[in-house]
Amino acid sequence: MEQFQVRGTTERRAGGNRDRAVIGVNASGNLEVLVERVLPDSECLVDVATAVTGFGRIWEAVIQEFLERTSPGGLKFSINDGGARPDTVTLRLLQSVRLMEDEA
Amino acid sequence: MSNPVQPNEADWYEASARERIDGLLDPKSFVEFLGPEQRAVSPHLAQFDLTGAFDDGIVVGRGRLDGQEVFVAAQEGRFLGGAFGEVHGAKLVGILRAARDGANNDGPRAVLLLLDTGGVRLQEANAGELAISEIVDAVVKVRSAGIPILALVGGRAGAFGGGGIITACCSRIVVSEHARVSVSGPEVIEINKGVEEFDSRDRALVWRVCGARTRYLTGGADRYVKGSIRDFREAALALIRNAPSFDLVTLVAEQQRLMERLQRFGDCRDAPDIWRKMGLPEPERIAELDDDAFLAIRTKGADHDAR
Numbered sequence: 001m002e003q004f005q006v007r008g009t010t011e012r013r014a015g016g017n018r019d020r021a022v023i024g025v026n027a028s029g030n031l032e033v034l035v036e037r038v039l040p041d042s043e044c045l046v047d048v049a050t051a052v053t054g055f056g057r058i059w060e061a062v063i064q065e066f067l068e069r070t071s072p073g074g075l076k077f078s079i080n081d082g083g084a085r086p087d088t089v090t091l092r093l094l095q096s097v098r099l100m101e102d103e104a
Numbered sequence: 105m106s107n108p109v110q111p112n113e114a115d116w117y118e119a120s121a122r123e124r125i126d127g128l129l130d131p132k133s134f135v136e137f138l139g140p141e142q143r144a145v146s147p148h149l150a151q152f153d154l155t156g157a158f159d160d161g162i163v164v165g166r167g168r169l170d171g172q173e174v175f176v177a178a179q180e181g182r183f184l185g186g187a188f189g190e191v192h193g194a195k196l197v198g199i200l201r202a203a204r205d206g207a208n209n210d211g212p213r214a215v216l217l218l219l220d221t222g223g224v225r226l227q228e229a230n231a232g233e234l235a236i237s238e239i240v241d242a243v244v245k246v247r248s249a250g251i252p253i254l255a256l257v258g259g260r261a262g263a264f265g266g267g268g269i270i271t272a273c274c275s276r277i278v279v280s281e282h283a284r285v286s287v288s289g290p291e292v293i294e295i296n297k298g299v300e301e302f303d304s305r306d307r308a309l310v311w312r313v314c315g316a317r318t319r320y321l322t323g324g325a326d327r328y329v330k331g332s333i334r335d336f337r338e339a340a341l342a343l344i345r346n347a348p349s350f351d352l353v354t355l356v357a358e359q360q361r362l363m364e365r366l367q368r369f370g371d372c373r374d375a376p377d378i379w380r381k382m383g384l385p386e387p388e389r390i391a392e393l394d395d396d397a398f399l400a401i402r403t404k405g406a407d408h409d410a411r
Contacts, residue, residue: 001153022140025120026157027182034140034158049155080155 002053006046006063010073013041016101023099024092031081031089033096041073046093050081062086066093075100112334116258117282119333121163121178124218127333128256128340129167129176136165138195146189148228157183160191164199170341172213175203181220181261188266189225193235200242200253207249214344215246215253217274222289223265236266243273244350252276252347256336257283258329262314264289275350276343277324279316280331281395285324286314308391312375317390317398322365322378330395 014037024032031050039045046063070093077096084092112127119127125134138144140158149156161183166175177196179186188196196217203215224232246253255274257263262284263271271277271285279285288296290304290313303309312318319325327343329335348354372378379387384401393401 001150001155020141022122022158025180025182026155030182032140032157036141051153051155078158080157082155 001049001051002056003047003049004056004059005048006060006067008044008046008064008067009042010044010067010071012071012073014044014070014072014075014097014100018100018102021096021099021102023095026080026082028082029084029088031079031084031092033092034078035096035100036076036078037074037100038076039074044072044075044077046077046079048079048081050079050083052081052083058086059089062089063093066090070094070097072097112332112337114333116256116280116331116333116336117260120182121161121180121218121220124333124336125163125165125167125176125178128216128218128337129169129174130171134165134167134176136163137199138164144191144195146191146228148189148231152227154184154227160189160195161186162192162195164195166212169214169216169337169344172344173210174214174216175199175212176216176218178218179220179259179261179267181259184225186219186221186259186261186267187223187225188221188232188235189228190231190235192225193232193239197235197238197242200239200246203251204242204246204249207246207251211249212251214340214347215251216256216340217253217270218256218259219263219267219271220257220259220261221263221265221267222261223267233266236269239266239270240273243270247273247275247350250349252344254278254340254343254347256340257285257325258316258331258336259283262286262289272324275347276326277319278327278329278336278339278343279319279325280329280335281316282331283316283319283325284310284314285316285319290314312391315391318375318378321382321384321390321401322369323361328395328399330399 020036022034026032145156161180164177252275255271255277258280268287290310293302294304320328327339369378376387
């Protein structure tokens with residue numbers, strides 16, 4: 001298991017009014033993402049716990065690209081990962097931001 | 105883009121624990137207790153270098169089913185096989201005790217257990233076994249207080265080990281074709297008794313022994329449904345209305361039924377032998393029928409036991 005954080009600065013507040021959402025399951029090749037609207041609008045944070053060690057640089061790249069695409073200001077993402085591929089990680093992160101835009 | 109699939113048309117087997125609850129209950133009625141943001145995670149898994157789940161693999165809360173207040177617990181079968189650990193078990197015990205405590209006031213009309221579990225988590229086995237005992241105790245007390253408990257089983261993990269025992273203690277049991285309900289799982293039997301006793305890779309054998317159709321035809325499940333979340337919802341609504349009372353008369357009748365079943369089928373070597381004795385048409389083909397054809401078979405045995 002490996003744990004690390006990726007912090008980012010954001011240009012704008014993430015859309016929607018929901019306080020939190022959860023998507024996905026921590027299973028083999030999958031991950032769960034818990035999103036909470038708990039940070040200032042100019043910040044975001046991704047907290048990762050992954051079952052697979054040694055892929056920190058790929059995580060960093062995937063998360064940075066996600067932050068650039070969505071600018072999720074104010075959101076804290078917590079991840080429990082069961083060895084998901086990078087495309088699955090991106091998909092779940094995008095789904096989680098989309099869920100925060102749903103009606104509360 | 106419009107929603108191509110409404111939530112309750114979705115397949116129970118493919119859905120997550122949260123999707124099952126959302127599709128089962130009235131829209132937006134679910135209120136979760138101890139949700140993922142509370143981070144009630146397992147204190148043990150990290151010692152084994154395992155990542156946890158924010159809800160420890162079980163979602164508990166209350167909601168409405170056709171307007172009636174119900175308590176609900178759903179296991180996530182894809183996280184550690186839905187297995188029971190300390191926190192996971194405590195959450196289920198907690199919701200059952202809350203149901204019991206509300207029995208004479210504003211308590212729930214019923215408790216729905218969406219079981220999807222391989223049994224107890226090996227990494228926290230003692231705590232898990234204790235949890236199973238506490239859950240069985242709590243199930244009995246909830247039923248004694250006059251609140252029916254329904255087991256809904258149709259996930260990929262089935263209901264094994266302590267999960268099989270809990271299922272059997274419920275007022276009513278609903279299964280879909282994917283469901284398997286048993287105590288010792290096929291691989292456990294094979295490891296302990298050898299492949300000649302039980303070949304766990306023979307999926308047809310596994311389903312003939314502990315699968316939904318066998319359970320239903322022999323009275324181990326009360327309702328067989330086709331497998332959408334809506335099917336489970338409709339079955340739950342119907343069964344809440346006719347749940348049996350939990351008293352001595354019911355238990356004596358159930359004991360009698362089981363003794364007669366053992367006497368009648370005790371020498372059968374495989375499920376088709378039972379179907380033949382029951383006089384079912386084409387006993388070898390029961391497993392191959394589609395759900396509609398299977399449901400057309402009228403049988404005695406189901407729907408008249410202690411559950």
